[in-house]
Amino acid sequence: MDKIVILTGAGISAESGLGTFRDKDGLWTRYPIEDVATPEGFARNPALVHDFYNQRRAHAAQATPNAAHDALARLQAEYAGTVVIVTQNVDHLHEAAGARDVIHMHGQLARALCDACDHRWDAAAVMAPDDPCPACHAPATRPDVVWFGEFPYHMEDIADHLAGAGLFAAIGTSGNVYPAAGFVQEAAQAGAHTVELNLEPSATVSDFAETRFGAATQIVPDWVETVLSRRA
Template sequence: MTRIVVLTGAGISAESGVPTFRGADGLWEGHLIEDVATPEAYERDPDTVLAFYDARRRALRTVVPNAAHLALARLEGAIGGDLLVVTQNVDDLHERAGSRNLVHMHGELRRALCLACGSRPAWDEDLIDRPACPDCGERMLRPDVVWFGEMPYELGRIENAVVAADVFVSIGTSGAVYPAAGYVALASAFGVRTVELNLEPSDAAVPFDDARAGRASELVPAWVDEVLSARRAGAERR
């Protein structure tokens, strides 16, 4: 049995046409980060923030999973619960590819968060018109997206999975945003083999055991093939 934790970032979805988190000009899809991705921004100008995420949610309808998402779903189909995918992405491309053992540590565009009752209902419509929460009826829904200064979801589960894994794989992430950026160091400290599949080497403070540069749509299927081939070979030896 080989337990694998995969961390995915913006790079895995970029090939599907989902804009990466931050451009070379420091802007997030033309906006300053502090204007659309902080609780203070929401308090200061909720309409701008809601319109920004409404547009991003609608844009999801125009993109589809790529070969990297599909390969991870194929791996889960083969090894089941021995694979956990942790994504920093708020899109739903992993789900649409077929992944089910999945943690969205930064929330999901296709969910809302009710500030009145704390529920996180599935949500596909715009929020700017202040619709009512389906659970409590209050009109206090915001995007269920973790903003700067907020705590990511399920950190305890993620950390426990990383230290108990045999292999930790980072795909399409810069290695610059914490706490996710610290997982390679955590994995290394517990003797977990670490692999990076990225367009270019990340800024991770601790080197990966195996670092491969290239497109996620090419690297991830090839790596999955290697894992499944080794698994079959091991089964035959037994």
């Protein structure tokens, strides 16, 4: 059976109450990127950055998976081949729906990182700049999320999966952030059929062979049903 590689973005979690970033009411309209999502912003004002992520962590902890997350977990469970979920999201909703081995290319809100020694651990509900690292004890705690200007996680593994994909789907992504925005081209060059599932066309919509538009809780379960019926 073909390997299916799925990239998910903020749009898949929007109906769970977690805001997207680039729409008219998105997070980046309320918080300057350079202040809360860059290494430079953290160096200038770590307390502000921690406050921002403490709020996001509390919000995410209250969210529950929606029908789109559930559908992808079902696809992973019932498909006879391999289904790899790569997410740009830092929430836990794929796992909460039952998905396995999710690749978090931008890190996770529920994890902490030491800026001094790179040790990682489960984040406390509230973190502060002077929290000591459990390993080296340096007061260098930061959220384990990838900020603008930093290199995403697991890129070699993702590239290997894209090279072996027979089907690539991007769900709820803007197509504005690289390298994720280039995954469709990598998959297509490897021979995969490509499909975009989104509320509205992304910046890279012309790179996809197939498109489906609408609310994620509607179009993702429908698409999963189609994939399972065709490959039964």
